[in-house]
Structure formats: C-alpha cells, structure tokens
Amino acid sequence: MLYSLLAGGKRIRPIFLLATIDALGGETDQGIPAACALEMIHTYSLIHDDLPAMDDDDYRRGKLANHKVFGEALAILAGDALLTHAFYVLSDTAQTSDPELQLRMINELALRAGPTGMVGGQTADVLGEGSPMTFEQLADIHTRKTGDLLVCAVRLGCYVAGANEVQLAQLTRYAREIGLAFQIQDDILDEIGDEQKLGKQVGSDRGKQKSTYVSLLGLQGAQQALREHVDLAKQAVRAAGVKPDLLLALADFMVSREC
Amino acid sequence: MLYSLLAGGKRIRPIFLLATIDALGGETDQGIPAACALEMIHTYSLIHDDLPAMDDDDYRRGKLANHKVFGEALAILAGDALLTHAFYVLSDTAQTSDPELQLRMINELALRAGPTGMVGGQTADVLGEGSPMTFEQLADIHTRKTGDLLVCAVRLGCYVAGANEVQLAQLTRYAREIGLAFQIQDDILDEIGDEQKLGKQVGSDRGKQKSTYVSLLGLQGAQQALREHVDLAKQAVRAAGVKPDLLLALADFMVSREC
Numbered sequence: 254m255l256y257s258l259l260a261g262g263k264r265i266r267p268i269f270l271l272a273t274i275d276a277l278g279g280e281t282d283q284g285i286p287a288a289c290a291l292e293m294i295h296t297y298s299l300i301h302d303d304l305p306a307m308d309d310d311d312y313r314r315g316k317l318a319n320h321k322v323f324g325e326a327l328a329i330l331a332g333d334a335l336l337t338h339a340f341y342v343l344s345d346t347a348q349t350s351d352p353e354l355q356l357r358m359i360n361e362l363a364l365r366a367g368p369t370g371m372v373g374g375q376t377a378d379v380l381g382e383g384s385p386m387t388f389e390q391l392a393d394i395h396t397r398k399t400g401d402l403l404v405c406a407v408r409l410g411c412y413v414a415g416a417n418e419v420q421l422a423q424l425t426r427y428a429r430e431i432g433l434a435f436q437i438q439d440d441i442l443d444e445i446g447d448e449q450k451l452g453k454q455v456g457s458d459r460g461k462q463k464s465t466y467v468s469l470l471g472l473q474g475a476q477q478a479l480r481e482h483v484d485l486a487k488q489a490v491r492a493a494g495v496k497p498d499l500l501l502a503l504a505d506f507m508v509s510r511e512c
Numbered sequence: 513m514l515y516s517l518l519a520g521g522k523r524i525r526p527i528f529l530l531a532t533i534d535a536l537g538g539e540t541d542q543g544i545p546a547a548c549a550l551e552m553i554h555t556y557s558l559i560h561d562d563l564p565a566m567d568d569d570d571y572r573r574g575k576l577a578n579h580k581v582f583g584e585a586l587a588i589l590a591g592d593a594l595l596t597h598a599f600y601v602l603s604d605t606a607q608t609s610d611p612e613l614q615l616r617m618i619n620e621l622a623l624r625a626g627p628t629g630m631v632g633g634q635t636a637d638v639l640g641e642g643s644p645m646t647f648e649q650l651a652d653i654h655t656r657k658t659g660d661l662l663v664c665a666v667r668l669g670c671y672v673a674g675a676n677e678v679q680l681a682q683l684t685r686y687a688r689e690i691g692l693a694f695q696i697q698d699d700i701l702d703e704i705g706d707e708q709k710l711g712k713q714v715g716s717d718r719g720k721q722k723s724t725y726v727s728l729l730g731l732q733g734a735q736q737a738l739r740e741h742v743d744l745a746k747q748a749v750r751a752a753g754v755k756p757d758l759l760l761a762l763a764d765f766m767v768s769r770e771c
Contacts, residue, residue, distance in 0.1 A: 306584035325565030326638045333560060334627035340599045341622035344615050352611035356603050359618060363600035368593035379585045
C-alpha cells in the first residue's frame with residue numbers, strides 16, 4: 254500500500270479538492286481526510302490497472318509497478334486494501350462535526366469511483382480493447398475513467414466548504430472540462446512527451462493500437478480540443494463566483510504539464 | 513457483479529446481521545442496506561480470491577468462477593465495483609434517520625473488511641503459503657480473513673437495533689467464536705465433505721499442502737475444537753440478555769452444515 258501511495262504521484266485530485274475549498278474561502282485542513290481518501294482510490298486503480306490481466310504495465314511513475322515488486326496476489330490485495338481504507342478514513346467520526354455531510358461525501362465518492370463511475374469507465378475500456386472506437390465512445394470512457402474522480406475531488410471540496418447550488422454546478426462543470434483536458438494531454442504526452450519526465454515509455458498507446466484523442470483527432474486536433482476544454486473550464490470558474498486564481502492556474506497547468 | 517452476487521451463496525453474513533437485530537427486538541428491515549453491503553464485500557473477496565494469481569480456483573458454489581466466465585480483467589473490476597458499491601449502498605442518506613450511526617457502521621465495515629481485517633488476513637494467508645504454519649498463525653489468519661466480516665455482521669446488527677454495551681460485547685464474542693467454528697467446519701468439509709453438496713472438489717487443501725485445522729489438529733481434534741467454539745458462542749448469547757433462539761440455532765448450524 255505504501256509503496257504505491259508514496260511512489261511520487263502528482264496528487265492532482267487532492268490538489269483540486271483543496272484548491273476548491275480555498276476558492277470557496279473554506280478551511281483546507283478540513284479537506285485532508287477526503288483528499289487522502291481520493292488519493293488512495295486513485296492509487297488502488299493504478300495498481301489494478303497495471304496488472305498483467307489489465308494494461309500489463311511494468312513501470313509506473315518511473316518505478317516498477319506494484320505487482321513487479323510484490324507479485325500479483327499482493328498487488329491485488331494492496332489495491333483492495335487501499336480502496337477499503339479510503340472509506341475508513343472518510344468515515345472517521347472523530348473528524349467531522351456534521352455526520353450528514355460526511356455521509357453525503359462518502360456516497361459521492363462511492364458513486365464516482367464505482368460501477369457507474371471510474372470502474373465502469375475502466376470496464377468499458379477493457380471491453381472496447383482491440384476494436385476501433387468512435388469519438389463518443391472514447392469521450393464516454395474517459396469521462397468516467399478519469400473524469401469522475403476529478404469531478405468527485407471538486408465536489409467533495411464544495412461539500413467541505415459549504416458551496417451553494419450555483420457554485421456546485423459551475424465547479425462540477427469546471428471539473429468535467431478539466432477531466433477531459435487531462436486525458437487529452439495524457440494522450441498527447443504519450444505521443445510527443447519526454448520519456449524521462451513522464452517516467453514511462455512514450456508511444457505505448459500507438460503500439461497497442463489503442464484509440465486515443467490523438468489517433469482520432471490527429472495531434473493538432475487533439476491540441477485544439479485541449480485548449481477548448483481548458484477555456485470552457487475557465488469560463489465555469491468565472492461563472493461560479495469564487496476566488497478564481499488557483500483554479501484558473503490549475504486549468505492552465507493542464508496544458509503546460511509535461512508529466 | 514450480478515453473476516457472482518446471484519450465484520447462490522448461503523447469505524451467512526446477512527443472516528447473522530438480521531438475526532442479531534431480531535434477537536435485540538429491532539426492525540430487521542432497517543438492516544437490509546447493511547446486509548446487502550456485507551454480501552457485496554463477501555462476494556468481491558471470493559471473486560478476487562479465486563483469481564489465478566490468488567487461490568486459482570475454477571469453480572465456486574458449483575459454478576464457474578467469475579474469471580473463468582468473464583476473464584481476469586473483468587473479474588478484477590467486478591470485485592472492485594462490488595467493494596465500492598457496498599459503501600454506496602451503506603451511505604444512502606435516504607435510508608437513515610441517524611447519520612452518525614450510519615457513519616459508525618461504515619467505519620466498522622471499512623475496518624473489518626480492510627487492511628487490518630479481512631484483506632489483512634488474506635494477505636497473511638498469501639504470505640504464509642508454502643511454509644508450514646503454527647496453530648496461532650492459522651487462527652490469526654482466519655480470525656481476520658473469515659472472522660472479522662462475521663463480527664462485522666453481528667456488530668452492524670447491534671448498531672441497527674441499538675444494543676447496549678454488554679450486548680455489543682457479548683454478541684461480538686459470540687461472532688468471534690462463530691467465525692472460528694465456521695472456518696474449522698470449512699476445513700473439515702474439505703476433508704470429509706460431499707462434493708455434490710459443496711459444489712467443489714474436496715481434498716483441495718491437502719493437495720495444496722495448506723495448513724488447516726485438520727492438518728494441525730487431526731480430524732478428531734478439529735471436530736472437538738469446533739464443538740468447543742460453538743459452546744463458547746452459545747454461552748456468549750446467553751450472557752447477552754437477548755432473545756436467544758435464532759442465534760443459538762445458527763450456532764448449531766455451524767456444526768451440522770454440509771456445505
């Protein structure tokens with residue numbers, strides 16, 4: 254569990270959660286349990302995705318994948334344990350003064366990470382392997398596989414900071430656009446990124462004949478789509494009536510990031 | 513998810529949960545979400561346990577194991593989805609009038625199913641494979657791997673029905689003894705059970721040179737231990753000050769069950 258949790262991820266989801274709390278003028282400290290829970294869920298999904306039966310990746314973040322170090326059985330169990338422990342952390346009654354809100358946050362996390370969310374997206378991805386995908390199928394998969402957990406991060410931040418309905422709706426829109434931008438940049442980096450900075454081989458999607466934004470839209474088309482989604486994300490932040498700076502900077506980071 | 517969930521398990525954990533509520537004079541209807549969550553957790557653990565990297569079992573409950581029907585990738589994901597969905601079901605705010613109690617139940621489930629509970633027991637089991645175990649190691653593994661989820665079932669029933677501290681402590685003791693009895697009977701059935709009734713091959717533990725209660729205590733010793741744990745379970749029920757009939761009958765079922 255610790256090997257993968259401390260393998261040096263970007264902490265994107267915790268950062269979006271805490272940035273959302275900050276944008277709403279809330280106390281970022283109160284978001285720490287949810288931020289940890291999100292990162293545990295994200296990390297478990299990477300451990301399971303890397304398994305030979307799934308994406309069969311030997312490296313992650315420049316280090317050996319969990320199952321390459323500990324074997325498949327322990328990698329499966331480390332993932333299961335991280336997933337379960339996320340809900341332990343988020344249900345700690347000592348951490349909350351508002352049990353009903355905490356319950357809503359757990360429900361949101363289970364929804365976004367579960368069969369209609371992240372795991373559903375990964376399932377659709379596995380089922381679609383080997384056959385060409387339409388743009389709509391690809392977008393649906395990524396909306397769930399990557400997008401839902403980012404949406405969850407921002408919405409949990411909204412709950413912690415007591416966002417109103419307009420803020421919740423606009424920041425959900427923001428996160429949805431960010432999620433798509435994030436995945437498009439992932440596909441672009443797999444095509445033209447720096448292996449050293451990425452900590453993994455580039456061109457692996459093409460090698461596996463995977464449908465990606467680059468394979469469906471071309472490199473220029475994907476870069477254009479990336480900018481459009483980032484612009485839409487920024488519009489949503491401005492419409493939310495919050496302190497916008499950090500969330501706008503994070504949107505720009507989606508374009509400039511190199512790993 | 514449905515294939516394994518509806519493959520015809522004994523529903524032991526939901527039954528213990530509902531029987532506990534009944535013994536305490538509570539409303540069994542109120543335990544249904546928790547009962548479903550428990551069965552989802554149990555089912556996911558079976559799917560993952562049967563994987564080639566784990567116990568490599570082709571059959572479960574007389575039917576093909578999940579990965580034999582859907583492939584390993586989807587079996588891993590079905591398990592992940594069931595685990596996550598359990599927490600979705602248990603955090604449904606529409607189902608509860610007492611959010612703090614609901615939160616405590618989620619925390620209990622995550623604790624018992626997680627890295628210090630069920631997954632921890634399974635991990636110790638994997639790590640101990642191939643080398644002989646002491647009786648203490650075996651008992652520790654089963655206390656966590658099988659016992660913790662039964663303890664969880666009874667304790668969730670206690671929460672739902674508003675048990676007092678004495679009832680909670682005695683019924684926890686009851687569940688702990690039942691858990692050990694359950695595993696001992698499993699080991700006995702693997703030695704002398706009826707393959708047709710069990711829906712799986714007998715002698716598989718011996719074939720794998722696994723340490724079991726039978727290999728460590730002998731058949732008679734295991735049968736003796738089974739009776740002792742069932743007696744201790746019954747003592748705990750009588751000390752709890754509850755309507756005892758159903759819980760005592762379930763204790764006897766631990767000895768008489770053939771599958």
